Amino acid sequence: MNTPCIPTVRVQQEDFDLSEEVAALTAGRRDVGAVVSFAGLCRDENGRLTALELEHYPGMAEAEISRIAAEALGRWPLTGLTVIHRFGKILPGGNIVLVVASSEHRRAAFEAADFLMDFLKSKAPFWKKEHTVDGTATQWVTAKDSDEEDIKRWK
Amino acid sequence: MKLVYFAWVRERIGRAEERVELPTNITTVADLIAWLAARGEGYAAALERPETIRVAIDQEHVEHDTPLPKDGEIALFPPMTGG
Numbered sequence: 356m357n358t359p360c361i362p363t364v365r366v367q368q369e370d371f372d373l374s375e376e377v378a379a380l381t382a383g384r385r386d387v388g389a390v391v392s393f394a395g396l397c398r399d400e401n402g403r404l405t406a407l408e409l410e411h412y413p414g415m416a417e418a419e420i421s422r423i424a425a426e427a428l429g430r431w432p433l434t435g436l437t438v439i440h441r442f443g444k445i446l447p448g449g450n451i452v453l454v455v456a457s458s459e460h461r462r463a464a465f466e467a468a469d470f471l472m473d474f475l476k477s478k479a480p481f482w483k484k485e486h487t488v489d490g491t492a493t494q495w496v497t498a499k500d501s502d503e504e505d506i507k508r509w510k
Numbered sequence: 511m512k513l514v515y516f517a518w519v520r521e522r523i524g525r526a527e528e529r530v531e532l533p534t535n536i537t538t539v540a541d542l543i544a545w546l547a548a549r550g551e552g553y554a555a556a557l558e559r560p561e562t563i564r565v566a567i568d569q570e571h572v573e574h575d576t577p578l579p580k581d582g583e584i585a586l587f588p589p590m591t592g593g
Contacts, residue, residue, distance in 0.1 A: 395593055410517055412585060415569035440592060452593055472593055478571065480585075481592025482517035489586050500591035509519065 360416070362424035362436040366416045369441040369451050380435035380457045386445040387434050391464040392455045393472055399447035405486045408493070409451065411442040412480035423474040427456075431463040438471060440481060511578070513546075515556070516587035522556035532578070535553065539565045540574040542584065557586075564589055 362479055363379075365371075381387050397407045420438050427436065435457040445451055452475065456467040483496040514527040536545050540560070547557040557563060565572050566585040578584070 412514075412566070412569070412587070412590070413517055415566055415585065418569050419571070476593035477590060479592045480516065480566070480587065480590055481593045483589060484517075495588065496591040498591050502589075 360428055360433050360435055362421070362428065362438065364417055364420045364424055364437075365439045366411060366413075366420070367420065367439065367441060370441070370450055371448075373453060374453075376398040376437050376439070376453060376455050380437060380455055384434070386459060387457045388459045389461040389464040389507050390435075390455065390457045390466045391461070392453065393451055393468050395472070397445045397447050397449045397451055398441070400485075403485075403487055404433045404447060405488050406442045406444050406446050407451070407496075408484040408486060409442045410482045410484065411440075416440065416442075419479050420475065423471060423478060426474070427467045427470050430457065431456075431467045433458050433463060433467055436471075438468065440475065440479065444486075470509055473502075473509065475504045477506050511581060512583045514583060514585045516585065518588055519556045519586050522552050524552045537558075537577055538574070539567075539572060539576050539578065539584075542578060543574070545585070562588065 372441055373392055377390055381390060420440065424436055424438055433456055437455040439453040441451055455466045455470045456464040458464040485494050485496060511530055511532055513530055515523050520526050536542055543557055543560045543563055546553050564587050567579060568582045
């Protein structure tokens, strides 16, 4: 009999450590057969960017990620789920987002992590602003139509 | 009613939040956006394409035809780009 999985959701400025978060979902357990992690990092877009600045809606960011996590737990038999999203200024190479999903068998963990990321992109209230190397005016990242298409995969 | 703004909606309006008294004929999210857009240049610039504006009532996503609550926190923001 599986105990209900309570997801961990954190919205924070500070960095996270992927291996620590994976360890937290597996330590002392004998029922976990699969752990899938996804980390999203800041890239410099071929040297164009010096940083990304992430604005968020405090309160709603946590609430919305928790709603998405609850939806995932209803769809897949997970043994653990951790979602961390950072805000503030993040340099190229730095971490932005982490999803770790664990389960008895791999398919549930793979699919849940994929689902979480698709919904985080379109539903979690975060906005990225680009800081460029040439010092021109900062610019907001535009949402892609493909982001909306991605969430339709899960209907 | 408390209004909060994020990202380029916040920048164009020129403030992060404000309190407003809504006329009684403003009953839906779409009404609110149209009413705000007529409040000045910054508002007009922020809301010139209403269909791009995303809205949350008390920190939950809603559609533009959603009725407004009597009181609460309404957030207006661009499509999200997290993850």
